[in-house]
Structures are given as structure tokens and as C-alpha cells.
Amino acid sequence: MISVNLFPYLLGLAAFLFTAGAAGVLIRRNPIVVFMCIELMLNAGNVALIAYGRFLHSQEGQVFAFMVIIVAAAEVVVGLALITQVFRLGRQLDVDDLNEMSE
Amino acid sequence: MNVLLVVVMALAALASLGVVLSRQTIYSALSLVVTVGMISVLFLLLNAQFLFAVQLIIYAGAVMVLFVFIIALLSPDAEDRPAFDYRAIIALIGVAATTILVFVVARNGITYNAQGFRAAALLGACHSQQAVHAACDPYATFSFPPERVNAAGNVQTVAGQLFTTFLFPFEITSLLLLVAAIGAVYLTRRDHRRQQ
DSSP states (O other): OOOGGGHHHHHHHHHHHHHHHHHHHHHOOOHHHHHHHHHHHHHHHHHHHHHHHHHTTOSHHHHHHHHHHHHHHHHHHHHHHHHHHHHHTTOOSOTTTOOGGGO | OHHHHHHHHHHHHHHHHHHHHOSSHHHHHHHHHHHHHHHHHHHHHTTOHHHHHHIIIIIIIIIHHHHHHHHHHHOOOOOSSOSSOHHHHHHHHHHHHHHHHHHHHHHTTSSOOTTOHHHHHHHHHHHHOTTOSTTTOHHHHTOOOHHHHHHHOHHHHHHHHHTTTTHHHHHHHHHHHHHHHHHHHHHHSOOHHHHO
16 A cells, blocks of 8 residues: 655656656757657656546556557657658757758 | 566666657567566556556557557658767656655655545444444545455456446447547548549
8 A cells, every 4th residue: 555645756757757757858959759758748648647636546647648648659659760761861869960841 | 566666667667768769660579569568567566467467468469569560651860869968868867866856756655645545534434333333334434444345356357347336438438449540541541633
């Protein structure tokens, strides 16, 4: 049985994972790693949902986390398809180089 | 059990730093595998057995295999940045500040009260009028104390919510997956007209 006193640590872990993922999205240049950091942020949201659901005696947190996992899977499929397409066009895998839309 | 939880949380945090800070893409991917595995153990410790299995199958199974496959296919170079520059230091300060802020907020009970606000309110109504059965039905009150969940099973309670209250969002996710599959096929197809 998990003690309720551990709830702040779980929420702190969720905040840590989320901000680490956000920092990775900001400072990394490889689009594959950027996608991994987005996965990290989604997982952080899942940890917070499950922790709240556990300590509020509710199952909706798990239902929501299930939906988040499905959305993350769909997002990875489309994102990696975009990355392979960028690579096929002969471009370097660097998010700083992919700026056609802003020029 | 609490010691195990702390160890799992520390491993997840360390591996997430590995995802962000390692220069080789494959090291980031392997660190993400460790993070996802530790988070799944965390789900198991938090009485979310169904989510534990789903997390392992979808993340550690499908998504990470997809990532490693793409890394093997594209073989991206290591980033030409120093391993630990001023941006990483600023990011670490931000991560530490946010974590401490959220921890202190949660510690002081601002985000959560010990009774569980909705479960307590609804169960109070349930205990006061025993004649009304709907008020005591966990699917009507949305309140699932651990003993009720353990009596029925985690999979059954999650599925009971998923196929009654959240049936429409659940059906929408199938549409989302279909759209994602069609989009991936469309994006990665070979353009025959351009090659001729």
C-alpha cells in the first residue's frame, strides 16, 4: 500500500519529467530526439493522472491516461513519417535547418 | 513498497535526464526505454495494472521499436554541440525550480486534500441514504476505493468506465488511429509521377 505522503513526490516527478521534456524540445536539434522529449512530456502527464486517480479513489485518471497513450502512439506514427520524408528529400536532420515556412 | 517507489522514481528521473542530455540519438532512445519501463512499474505500484500492461506493450513495445527502427534507418550523426553548455545549465535550473515549486505546492495540500474532495462528498451522500442504490453504485458516483477495485479487478473497473461513461471518446480514438495510419501511409509513399 502506497502512503499518501508520497503524493507530493509523485507530482514532483511528473513536473520533473515534463520540464525535462520541455527543455529537451527547446535545446535539442535532432527532430527524432525532439519527438522523444514530447513522449517524455506525455508520460509526465500520465504519471500525474494516475497519481491523482490513485489518491482520489477514481478510475477516470486511468481512462484519461489510456487516451493519452493512444494519442501519443498516433502522434509518433505521423511524426516519424514526417521525419523520414524530410530525410528522403536529402535534408539534414536538424530542426534549425528546416525553416522554409518562416522565410 | 515505499522504498521501491522511491528507487523507481529516482531511476525514471535519471533516465529522463539521459534522454535530454546524451548526444548520441540511440543513447537517448535507450534512456527513454528505461524511463518508460520505470513509469510502467510506477503504474503497477499505484494500482493501475491495466495501464502497466498498456504502457509496456505500446511504449516499450511498439513506440520504442519504431524509434529505434527510424534511428537505424536514418543513422543520424551525433549533435555537434558541447555536451554541457550554458543552455543545458539554464534548462536544468528551470527543471529544478519547477520541480521544487510543484513539490512544495503539492506538499502544502493546495492541489489535493487528504479526503479526496469528490469521492468524500459523493460517498457521504451514499452513506446518508442507503435506500438509494444509484448513489452507492461506483459507476454512478465515480468513486472507486481500493477495496472495491480489488474486489472487481482493475481491468474490469477501467473497462466499465471506458465502455459506459467514456464510450464516445473511446470510439473517437479509433477514428484518430485510422487517420494517423492513413496519414503515415500517405506521407511515406513513393511519388511515382516525379520519378518518371
